[in-house]
Amino acid sequence: MMFENIIGNENNKKLFQDIIKENKIANAYMFIGRESIGKMLFAMEFAKAILCIGQEKPCNTCKSCIEFDSSNNPDFFTINPEGNAIKIDTIREVVKKVYEKPIVSKRKVYIINDSNLMTKEAQNSLLKTLEEPPEYVTIILITTDDNLFLPTVKSRCTKILFNKLNNDQLLKILENKFNCKGVSDLTLKIADGSIKKALILKDxxxxxxxxxxxxxxxxxxxxxxxxxxxxxxxxxxxxxxxxxxxxxxxxxxxxxxxxxxxxxxxxxxxxxxxxxxxxxxxxxxxxxxxxxxxxxxx
Ligand SMILES: [Zn+2]
The missing domain is CATH 1.20.272 (Zinc Finger, Delta Prime; domain 3)
Structure with a gap:
């Protein structure tokens, strides 16, 4: 079952389950929401599911799923900032490779983390791909703020808003995934829905x-x-x-x-x-x- 490991943002889970069921996968999404609430994890789960070539998605047993789990899926790419920016050279590389057909799966997925750190030039370079994407590609832009994009880039993406985690959800994540016991109410309060903040406080x-x-x-x-x-x-x-x-x-x-x-x-x-x-x-x-x-x- 997709997203069974993800806590919170139930409406988005439902939305993406429907998207997969109806096979209405867009070429570009923008995941918008504050820092450290699980947007990346969500994007990874979604990527794994749409790359899966088994029956139930993700099946966890097909070549694509197995390679995804061992970080070796040739049709899956993550792009991270180098220092404080994602530069045009990095995006040019993406744009060049995007037209090469998928190898194992029927699709290719690119996740651009902290995508608001793309320079203007980098955004412009990506724009051409967003305007005329190969049908098999899905690009997910992850960001805390959608105001930092060129309007032309923004308008090409399906926007998905992520809510901050409430204290119960945050507590569950800390206990289940990070094995943190006895997290105080005060820690939860000051972490204010951020997993990263809570872990630092706990530390x-x-x-x-x-x-x-x-x-x-x-x-x-x-x-x-x-x-x-x-x-x-x-x-x-x-x-x-x-x-x-x-x-x-x-x-x-x-x-x-x-x-x-x-x-x-x-x-x-x-x-x-x-x-x-x-x-x-x-x-x-x-x-x-x-x-x-x-x-x-x-
Ligand atoms: Zn699979």
């Missing part, structure tokens, strides 16, 4: 436990403790914003019992702005630790 759970313990119990610590722990928590500027957002959720949960935490949430926002604007990261963090402590204990 740093020890650090986040420290943050939890400190900022849930500010009244139990003195200012010296706060400033000492600062070193362990705020290691670099890059991560600081995410950590502050996490702290904000802790404060949000505390507002019910103590309205002083509303002010603390304002201090968090203020600190985020300070960090973004100023070069003096250490000073911004010191100021944060002191004002938050004073707000609760002062």
């Amino acid at each position: 740093k759970e020890k650090d986040y436990k420290l943050i939890d313990n400190l900022f849930s119990n500010i009244e139990k610590f003195d200012i010296i403790d706060m400033l000492e722990k600062k070193e362990d928590i705020f290691v670099d500027k890059e991560e600081a914003i995410e950590i502050l957002e996490y702290i904000n959720l802790i404060f949000f949960n505390k507002v019910k019992t103590n309205t002083k935490y509303i002010n603390c949430m304002e201090i968090v926002e203020d600190t985020k702005n300070r960090i973004k604007k100023s070069n003096n990261f250490d000073m911004a963090i010191d100021h944060f630790m002191i004002t938050v402590w004073e707000e609760i204990n002062g």
Whole structure:
């Protein structure tokens, strides 16, 4: 059964099952949705199914399926950015090969990941293929934002929107696929539907436990403790914003019992702005630790 391993986006599953059943496969799709919610996995499953030459698609036993599973299917291609762009040379190569007939399957599939990173020239180069595709080819453009494409490219693709995962779906994925147990509500909340974010948080759970313990119990610590722990928590500027957002959720949960935490949430926002604007990261963090402590204990 296709998509049995995929959690969430039920409407898209149904849509693509129908597309395969009715054999109404388009030449170009654009998969649009936020980062790390399973668009690529979905595209892979779809590719495997339409390349399958067995009865039930995907059958998992035909030559195409077996080669697909071992990443050796000669009719399947994925294109990824090199550095921060997908350049015209990469797309030219695709365009050149696209007219060569499939070898094992009846179709050929190209998945272009982070396709919004195609340069304008690269998009223009792809356009010719999108305008006159060989009937056997399916190109899937994966992107977080469809506004970054030339209108001519966009209009040639069937757009498929992907929804973010809800907390239950995210939890299920973390438990079933990544064997993560005991994921906290706070982790799910801050991951906000992103598998990648949740895994990073999970990875740093020890650090986040420290943050939890400190900022849930500010009244139990003195200012010296706060400033000492600062070193362990705020290691670099890059991560600081995410950590502050996490702290904000802790404060949000505390507002019910103590309205002083509303002010603390304002201090968090203020600190985020300070960090973004100023070069003096250490000073911004010191100021944060002191004002938050004073707000609760002062
Ligand atoms: Zn098969």
